Amino acid sequence: MAAAFTKKDYYDRHFIPKAFLEMYFAFHPEKAKGTALLVFGLKKLYKAFNSGGIKGDTLIDIGSGPTIYQFLSACESFREIIASDYTDGNREEMQRWLRKEPGAFDWSPVVKYLCEMEGDRYGERVSFLLGEKWIEKEEKVRKAIKRVLKCDVTQPNPLAPLSLPPADCVLCTRCLEAACTDLPTYHSALKNMSSLIKPGGHLVFFAVLESTFYMVGQHRFSNLYVDQKCVEEAVKEAGFDIEWLEGTKFNYPATVFDAKGACVLVARKR
Ligand SMILES: C[S@@+](CC[C@H](N)C(=O)[O-])C[C@H]1O[C@@H](n2cnc3c(N)ncnc32)[C@H](O)[C@@H]1O
Numbered sequence: 651m652a653a654a655f656t657k658k659d660y661y662d663r664h665f666i667p668k669a670f671l672e673m674y675f676a677f678h679p680e681k682a683k684g685t686a687l688l689v690f691g692l693k694k695l696y697k698a699f700n701s702g703g704i705k706g707d708t709l710i711d712i713g714s715g716p717t718i719y720q721f722l723s724a725c726e727s728f729r730e731i732i733a734s735d736y737t738d739g740n741r742e743e744m745q746r747w748l749r750k751e752p753g754a755f756d757w758s759p760v761v762k763y764l765c766e767m768e769g770d771r772y773g774e775r776v777s778f779l780l781g782e783k784w785i786e787k788e789e790k791v792r793k794a795i796k797r798v799l800k801c802d803v804t805q806p807n808p809l810a811p812l813s814l815p816p817a818d819c820v821l822c823t824r825c826l827e828a829a830c831t832d833l834p835t836y837h838s839a840l841k842n843m844s845s846l847i848k849p850g851g852h853l854v855f856f857a858v859l860e861s862t863f864y865m866v867g868q869h870r871f872s873n874l875y876v877d878q879k880c881v882e883e884a885v886k887e888a889g890f891d892i893e894w895l896e897g898t899k900f901n902y903p904a905t906v907f908d909a910k911g912a913c914v915l916v917a918r919k920r
Pocket residue numbers: 658661665712713714715716717720735736737740801802803804822823824825828829
């Protein structure tokens with residue numbers, strides 16, 4: 651019998667933030683294969699937040715997990731970032747990094763990589779400046795994240811009981827496939843996120859494609875199997891026009907994560 655889809659209570663009990671970070675975000679050039687998804691995400695989020703149109707006062711990130719890589723480009727375009735996740739453990743892990751507590755995850759290799767990418771924008775290598783640049787970038791991210799809230803993307807108002815003014819942008823990275831047990835829930839989750847955005851505002855969406863599970867430590871977490879067409883349909887049906895979408899294919903070790911690819915898209919709320 652197929653294993654039941656892992657739900658919210660399973661995240662609360664078994665999602666170990668440190669295990670997730672060590673498995674997918676420990677960034678060593680020699681382990682490039684293990685961080686293929688991270689590198690793809692960094693490049694496409696860099697493109698999303700550097701191509702002009704997406705900027706404003708407030709960005710809300712839904713299902714942030716314990717990670718901050720998704721804010722490295724966004725922090726240049728938004729005055730305030732509101733992070734959110736379902737589990738207390740993930741929100742606490744992010745707070746540890748924000749407060750520079752001992753034992754917080756070391757994001758510096760990822761931040762340095764992103765800073766190099768930003769430096770290359772000018773057609774010149776600015777490694778001699780990186781000594782300072784990545785420290786400034788970390789501070790910028792810390793300063794931009796104003797709140798870390800509880801959220802449940804399956805609820806009509808994912809941030810209930812809070813009711814926030816509509817934001818300029820909602821970001822959601824690799825959360826919906828994990829949070830939604832079936833396609834109707836996936837469609838409603840996109841509508842729930844849309845309710846947090848101003849008309850004309852943006853959704854920046856990072857989806858994992860053709861996957862049924864990923865491991866975090868010894869625990870197996872379900873992913874809703876979606877292909878690129880499913881993602882596009884759900885985004886359009888939720889009231890967005892897709893401005894661009896880029897996909898990639900990759901393979902992780904089959905016992906760890908069975909995704910065949912991923913895509914990042916930028917869409918505008920009608
Ligand atoms: C694969 S992790 C992605 C984390 C991070 N956004 C990233 O890009 O690595 C999936 C995240 O979705 C969160 N999640 C699961 N169910 C959720 C729900 N109903 N509402 C909001 N977040 C949820 C989990 O706690 C977890 O942090």
